[in-house]
Amino acid sequence: ETGEELYKTKGCTVCHAIDSKLVGPSFKEVTAKYAGQAGIADTLAAKIKAGGSGNWGQIPMPPNPVSEAEAKTLAEWVLTHK
Template sequence: MKKAVYVAALVVAGFAASGQAMADEALAKAKNCMSCHALDKKLVGPSYKDVAAKYKGNAGAADKLAAKVKTGGKGVWGEIPMPPNNVTPEEAKKLVTWILSVK
């Protein structure tokens, strides 16, 4: 019985985590981020997997990248600039938290 409860708890946790990831991907799609970025390949901008790998372990990355999402930037991934995005600071932080979690 304990094993069944444990397995059920893991399944629920997995669905909750999956739902959160999908919700953040949905926000990226809604804000047109996916026009220039993809999960696993370079489009106009870097893939989210490449961004996550570059900033892995960097404690200040989330705040720095959230500011770049909001105001735009250029030079880190090449000469094509990323324009400013019409997102709230909270949305920018949510997007970056999700991007940094992509594996």
């Protein structure tokens, strides 16, 4: 599956949009914050899979039911939104 397909089928749309903040940050905000950082796709993939909190406010992102490969595909796709 492509990153966009995973975004639509794995529940990401509940909290995230490409260009506007919902519960979580927009993908454009994520890309702007992390642009140019070495290894950031792997870091984001780990956060997608395991969940996390504190980077974007008080509301935590729960762990997501994705494989490591799916998480990496999603992270790489998220980072294409400038």
